[in-house]
Amino acid sequence: MxxxxxxxxxxxxxxxxxxxxxxxxxxxxxxxxxxxxxxxxxxxxxxxxxxxxxxxxxxxxxxxxxxxxxxxxxxxxxxxxxxxxxxxxxxxxxxxxxxxxxxxxxxxxxxxxxxxxxxxxxxxxxxxxxxxxxxxxxxxxxxxxxxxxxxxxxxxxxxxxxxxxxxxxxxxxxxxxxxxxxxxxxxxxxxxxxxxxxxxxxxxxxxxxxxxxxxxLKLKYGEKLVEVEYFKDNILIKDKFSTVLEEEKDRLTDVIHNCDIQTMHTKEATLEEIFIKVTGRELV
Known part of the structure; x- marks a missing residue:
């Protein structure tokens, strides 16, 4: 067209x-x-x-x-x-x-x-x-x-x-x-x-x-992460775990099995973050 x-x-x-x-x-x-x-x-x-x-x-x-x-x-x-x-x-x-x-x-x-x-x-x-x-x-x-x-x-x-x-x-x-x-x-x-x-x-x-x-673009430039909020020893902790690195996956598994999970969601890069990464320019 x-x-x-x-x-x-x-x-x-x-x-x-x-x-x-x-x-x-x-x-x-x-x-x-x-x-x-x-x-x-x-x-x-x-x-x-x-x-x-x-x-x-x-x-x-x-x-x-x-x-x-x-x-x-x-x-x-x-x-x-x-x-x-x-x-x-x-x-x-x-x-x-x-x-x-x-x-x-x-x-x-x-x-x-x-x-x-x-x-x-x-x-x-x-x-x-x-x-x-x-x-x-x-x-x-x-x-x-x-x-x-x-x-x-x-x-x-x-x-x-x-x-x-x-x-x-x-x-x-x-x-x-x-x-x-x-x-x-x-x-x-x-x-x-x-x-x-x-x-x-x-x-x-x-x-x-x-x-x-x-x-x-997200698959190519975005990090594969999981954001987790969990209680450990009565302290609320916010953390990010890579779903690619083996040691990070092991850490996430440990948290899931041994801690009180409050929230968990995957995080992908936004188009704006990718734009800045690729072009070096802000969207203004």
Missing amino acids: IKVKNLYHSYSNDENYAVYDVSFEIGKGEIFGFLGPSGAGKSTTQNILVGLLQLQKGEVEVAGYDIKHIKNEMFNKIGMSFEQSNVYNKMSGLENLEFYRKLFDVKTKDPMELIKLVGLDGKENIKAGKYSKGMKHRLTFARSMINNPEIWFLDEPTTGLDPAIASNIKDIIKQENEKGVTIFLTTHNMYIADELCDRVAFIVDGKIRLIDSPKE
Whole structure:
């Protein structure tokens, strides 16, 4: 569904590249996470894929269309939810969606159903300019679905949302993906990426450092540990045991047989910990 080969982009039209020799492919029905800190090149890459930035160097194909020669039909197949909401403030939420659906040449979703889906029902007739930041973000998210996109570009889809609403948004993403929608997710939130993505790419300073599934990354870079809380001689002890080293496994066995276990759980590295290990950079 998406093919990118040797992509470069410079805002100053010189060799100061914001994106440097980026290559990847995304298959149909895949959720692909593009992960990195602010300024890493995530939005630049995404904006090239959706036609907001002109392709300077490289090869890019989206939904079967060559980005060098964009055709209007491509926009019927893609949806885009921006991190910064760009709604029409003088229109109501419902009017925003009604207006936007007229831009497409394909069957569109019922705007009122989308309003309800993102929890804005009862507020559909309020002007968007009076919406909170989170409400505008949900309206932008709903708008990105209106043309039933085959490829869905999501830029920080849960940013600024309270946990309950963010959970609802993640459920919607999962439901659309189950219908076969391909999703390109840009974020610096490793937790949402871990929960949703089939594969992730780590990008820093415009360069991709690695691409793999969250599971494989954890197996490759994560330590295999068990964290245990137990009482020994009436003292509560917290300890970690390797499940790889024989002496550590023997120690754990001894604790299990001879101590009063309070809690026990395996510990795996988070994507954020792996990102820092691989790139040497914090997610800021």
